[in-house]
Amino acid sequence: MARALVTGLTGQDGGYLAEALVAAGHEVHGTVSRPDGGALPPHLAALGPALQVHVADLTRPETLTGLVDEVSPDWLFNLAGASSVGASWADPVGTLDVNGRAVLALLEHLFRRQEAGGSPVRLVQASSGEVFAGAGPDPVGETAPISPLNPYGAAKAVAHLGVGMYRSRGLHASSMVLFNHESPRRPDRFVTRKITKGVAAIAAGRADHLTLGNLDVSRDWxxxxxxxxxxxxxxxADEPADYVVATGQAHSLRDLVAAAFAEAGITDWQSLVRTDAAFVRPADAAVLVGDASRLRDRLGWAPTVDFASMVAAMVRHDRDELS
Structure with missing residues (x-):
């Protein structure tokens, strides 16, 4: 079994990853950004002593590199960082610091450590489909041109390119180009969860409308x-590589809204949704869809939950919370 270190433990992906690693019998360490960050979410607290929690702050990369030396993991999953495209416009420099600069510092540390004879660490970096947002409407693969359209994508592009550079220097470093992915654990500030919670509230009679931005934007969820x-x-995997992680199917935000209302038993929903230009981003790709052929062919991966089932699961969770 491997010793794994997961940064961004309390995020959506960090929690699911920690649970999966513990279930597989691995030794799991995870990071939170502050010692006063409060109690762990219930799904992480339930892991008990199988999960060891540490503090690492990406605004101070030395806290993470020091933790690497302390834990000496076999696998390092770097999921921490700023996660909102919209919020990156409010703080582009801060987004670059934690999503770009901190990753370069980590890669350099892993390289120097390995060169000095330290045990090698396999790095899995959470990249993003936003790195390729300007590549056009066709499904995006790993060789698409780097073309971010927002500060979040630009910062992720720095890290993505850094992984490739250090892989060429001998690190087992892979970038997972994650297209949009959702669950009931998605924070409320993301539009998908805003929709499912809003629909749940409308179905429960606690709200009378939902306000959104551009409903015609299409994403691969x-x-x-x-x-x-x-x-x-x-x-x-024996060999590292970059991998697009995506379903290969694009759905509009309008499709997502319709699926959410359908799960709540509401078919005539158009009058319940309002649009507000304040929710439209300064720059956004109209369509962003991924091609996960490499991941499927080399590692045998395939999605197990389709779009409608994903939306339905989120709506059911939010309705259960309200009741």
Whole structure:
């Protein structure tokens, strides 16, 4: 069994990954950003002593590199960082610091450590489909041109390119180009969870409308636990590589809204949804869809939950919370 270190433990993906690694019998360490960050979410607290929690702050990369030396993991899953495209416009420099600069510092440390004879660490970096947002409407593969359209994508591109550079220097480093992936653990600030919680509230009679931005934007949405499974496959693989993780199917935000209302038993929903230009991003790809052929062919990965089932699961969770 491997010793794994998961950064961004309390995020959507970090929680699912920690659970999967513990279930597989691995020794699991995870990071939180502050010692006063509060109690762990219930799904992580339930792991008990099987999960060892540490503090690492990406604004101070030395806290993470020091932890690497302390834990000496076999696998390092770097999931921590700023996760919102919209919020990156408010703090582009801060986004670059934690999503780009901190990753370069980590890669350099892993390289120097390995060169000095330290035990090698397999790095799995959480990259993003936003790295290729300007590549056009066709499904995006690993060789598409780097073309971010927002500060979040630009910062992720720095890290993505860094992984490739250090892989060429001998690190077992893989970038997982994660397209949009959702679950009931997605924070409320993301539009998908805003929709499912809003629909649940309308169905319960606690709200009378939902306000959104551009409903015609299309994305490739998948089920978060499936994407975590791809990360584990990359860590286990003999050779490192970049991998697009996606379903290959695009759905509009309008499709997502319709699916959410359908799960709540509401078919005539158009009058319940309002649009507000304030929710439209400064720059956004109209369509962003991924091609996961490499991941499927080399590592045998495939999504297990389709779009409608994903949305339905989120709505059911939010309705249960309200009741």
């Amino acid at each position: 998948g089920w978060a636990p499936d994407y975590v499974a791809a990360m584990v496959l990359a860590a286990e």
